[in-house]
Structures are given as structure tokens and as C-alpha cells.
Amino acid sequence: MMTVHESVRVRMAPSPTGLFNLGGARTALFNWLFAKKHGGKFIVRIEDTDIQRSKREYEENILESLQWLGLEWDEGPQYADERGSLNAQMNADTISVNQCSNQRKSAYRGDYGPYRQSERLDIYEEYLKKLLSEKKAYFCFCSKEQLDAEKQAMQAQGLASKYSGHCASLGEEEAEQKRKKGEKSVIRLRIPQAEVEFHDLIRGKIKFDASLMGDIVIARDLQSPLYGFAVVIDDALMKISHVLRGEEHISNTPGQILLQKALGFTEPHYAHLPLILGKDRKKLSKRYMDTSLFEYKKQGYVPEALVNFIAFLGWHPKDEKEIFTLDELVKEFDLKRVQKAGAVFNPEKLDWLNGQYIKRLTIEELIARLEPFLLEKNIAASEEFLKKIVEAERDRMKTLKDFFVLTDFFFKLPDYEANLLVWKQEPVSNIKTILEKAFGIIKNIGAENFERVQLFASLDDLVNEYGRGAVFWPLRVAVSGKSASPDPLVIMEILGKDETVRRIGIAKDKIESLIA
């Protein structure tokens, strides 16, 4: 385990421009684990500086997803509708209420708020002005077309494309005039001709040649900071000690470090997590496998399985244990054991894990998890009945949703081909007699004795005469309408005498029609 002396404060800084996905979940999980491991704080900060793409509903989705996974945050947004439950458990004085830009009252937990970038615009402006007055940043009036042409030209020469610095030497007054005239401008940070180096906790030393970067844009205007600028300010102000984020951010780290230097901020520690890749080895994208977390939820995956699965994407414990609870992960987690290369996401393993978790749930707990699905499908069944069918089928369930395809026949006998009743090479006439005899035997069992053991004993003679397969196969089909099911006698017990008799009656008719 790595030793961390200072107080650990990590953050998850999602941009609410889409539904929360696996990549986000992984970043959140690793940050959360790191915080818990070191007794630190896990902070959620909403990066909604891109007002065009940011949506409130996405933000809610992110927050709900985190809660579903069990990754509760120490500081960050809090919603009106959760105040009732959460507020009660919290110190009232840790909550500050702000009026947010779109008229909605937003509350936060934590002392470093607001935790939504759109509500921190004045803070950014202040730092922007500071940079400008210190001449560390300047207004740039170059048009997109100009910039594109520059870029093309440089690439054609085989050079790194970067901003030429055209407006860097513009006089203050000149710039001011242009602005007054309403010429469109952006704010750029002066990048020194220097080497930027940082130590990545996962990858070691990473070096960049800043002279290849060109002066970077940090804001559209005083009230519109860009991501790279806002993160630096917020991380510093929120006293973030460790930045654990996806590998795609490695290349914007040097710019951020330069910004920290310009502002006199201390540099946080960095750890860049490997990417989660699709089967095509590319970063998970909207088009490819990048299903939102709630989609997994809807498909019947349990959060424990998802957490466990995600943890193992780019990380591995010391020993060979594979099933981990969140608490166990906290104990085992260590950045040292985080992988450097991207990890291809393997849905089969998720399925397996999910199945493992379903098997480990108590019947009661499993039924509780099934509840929302039952509600959605409008299935009403007694607790007693549910318990029985869940018990009979749980080993076959990979997802909660499997319950429905697996247990449909308990509710309603599906139609099936008469042929299905025939066991292997057994003559149809034998099947007919077996069904008839079984029908008679079963009909004679008292409804109060309608249990597996009793059924099994009563059918003993028939089994001895024709063989197990020849007896149980047609009975299975008769009671389930399927070729794959739990033990037919178990099904009968659950179904009860009347329904069992009725179904075997149907099978008898079918087999007769086959002969005729």
C-alpha cells in the first residue's frame, strides 16, 4: 500500500452531457475506493461549463447512478427530493444553499461549494482577470478560419499544429479597442518554452515539450471558462489532493500544470486510469457498447456485480479471489495494482458475476430486487408462490430479467408442439400410456399430500417399468411446455394438484392428436 500523508481529497468531475456510463462508474469507483482507503473525502463536482450540451436530467442520472452503485459522496450536489432523507442524517451546518442560475434551489453537502461549475462563474472570472492583468494571459482575436489554415499549413510540414501566437504581442489598448468594437475574442494562456514533467502514480514520469503546445485557450470570455481552466481552479480551491481520472486526460495535464504554476497553485498528485475499451479496442463510445449504467440496471444487473466487475477492469487484487464486496475492495485497493494498458470490456464475465451475486442473495432479498421488475410487468403473485418459483429457478438466472423468461410457464402454460412430449426413441404409443397412467396416479394423490416426495414415490412403479427419462420427460413438457425446466415434480408441487392435473390432461390430448 502506498503511504499518503496529507489528507486525501479526491473528486469525480463528470460532465452532464450524457447518461452515466461504465467509464464514469469506473472513475468514480476508483476515486471512491482511494478516498475510503486513505480515510479521505470523495467529492462530486459537476462540470457543466459547456452550457450547450449540459442537461440537468443527465446530472440527476449521474447522481442517481452513483447512489445506486453505493458510491455516496462526502461533498457535492444534493437534491431537494433527497433532502428529507439525507438532510436528517447530516449536520445542518454543512449544507449551504445557493440560488442557482436556472432558478432552481440547489443545496450542497460540503464546505467548498458551489459544486457545480455553472454556479462558480464569478470565481473563474476573478482568476481570469488576474491572469490577464499579470499578462500571463491575453485576448486573441484570430478567426476560426485563420486558425484552421495555420493548422493545415503546419501539419503539411510535418510539424505539431499549434497556435502561432499571432495575438500574443497585441498591445493592451489595441486589444481593448477591438473588444469594445465587439470583435469576437477568446482568452489564451501564455505557454512558456519549457519542458513540463509530472509524476503519474500509475505510469511514472511523463514528459511533455511545452513549446509544441502553443498558447492554449482557457476561456471564451470572462464568463465562459473552458474545461481545462475550470478544473485547475476548482481542484485548487477544493483542495483536491489526488486527481484520478481517465487516460484520455494525460495530454491535457501539462497545460493544467502550467496553469497551476501561473496561478501559484500547488500541484495535485496525478494518476491516469487505463481506458475501458470495447471489443473493437476503442474507447467505449455511444455507438459501441457504451450503455448507460441505468440500462444495465434495467437489464437486471445488480449493482454489486457491476461494482465488482468494474473494479476488475484495470485493477487486480493480490490474491486470486474474484468476488468482492465494496468493503472488501476498500481493504484491497491499491493504485500500485492498477493496470497501465486499456482493458477490453467482456460482457460474458459480467453475466457470470451477476449470476454469482444472484445465487448468493437470500430468497427474500432476491424477491425484493425483483419487485420493481414485477411491478413494471404488472405481475401480481403471492409472496409464498414467488418464493417457491424463485427458489426453483435462481440457479438459472444470470440477470434479474431472466426471471421472466424462466418462470413464465408457472403463470401460464405456453403452447407447445405435441412432438415435444416424445422422449428420445420412445414410441409414441408408450408416451401415451405413460401420460395416461401418470394422469391416473397423480389424480389419486390427495391435494394436501401434493409434494415432491409423495409424487416421486407414487410414480415409482411407472419409472421402473419405462425408465426415468421416458416418464419424466413427457411430464416435464406437460407441466412446463418446455424442454428445459426444473425438476417436473418440483413444478407439480408448486403448481398444485388441480393445475398439474389440468396440464397433464392437455398433454394427453396432444399426444392423442399426434397418433390420430
Next chain:
RNA sequence: GGCCCUAUCGUCUAGCGGUUAGGACAUCGGCUUUUCAAGCCGGUAACCGGGGUUCGACUCCCCGUGGGGCUACCA
């Protein structure tokens, strides 16, 4: 094109100079067996290539190659 990251079974990975290269998923076979699962047992399957360093490289270094990321007035 430029910059950066990266490289062990199909996939996730263990390994940290000397191993029969281990585990998990998937796959294949067997057991169990009235079906399908589950479970148990077993099999197939990997160190990208080339140079070094070393008595000895999967392991360390360099160069290729492959893969990925970034290259926005997105995050």
C-alpha cells in the same frame, strides 16, 4: 501528420532475472443426471519482433511493430 500512453492465453489478469508461465470468464471434455442450469473434475490456449545488458530474460534498456488516447472557442 505531431505529441503522449501502452503491449502475457480469445478476454480480464498473476508474475516484479532462474516458474511445468498461475487464476478467472469464455470454450472443449467428463462426472452428476429426467431436461436445462448450477456444482465438481479435467483439457485446449499467451509472454509482438529485433537488438542489447546478464551466467541466465516474460521480467531491465534501446529500436521497430501493433493497439490506444489527445491534437476543439467539448469535457
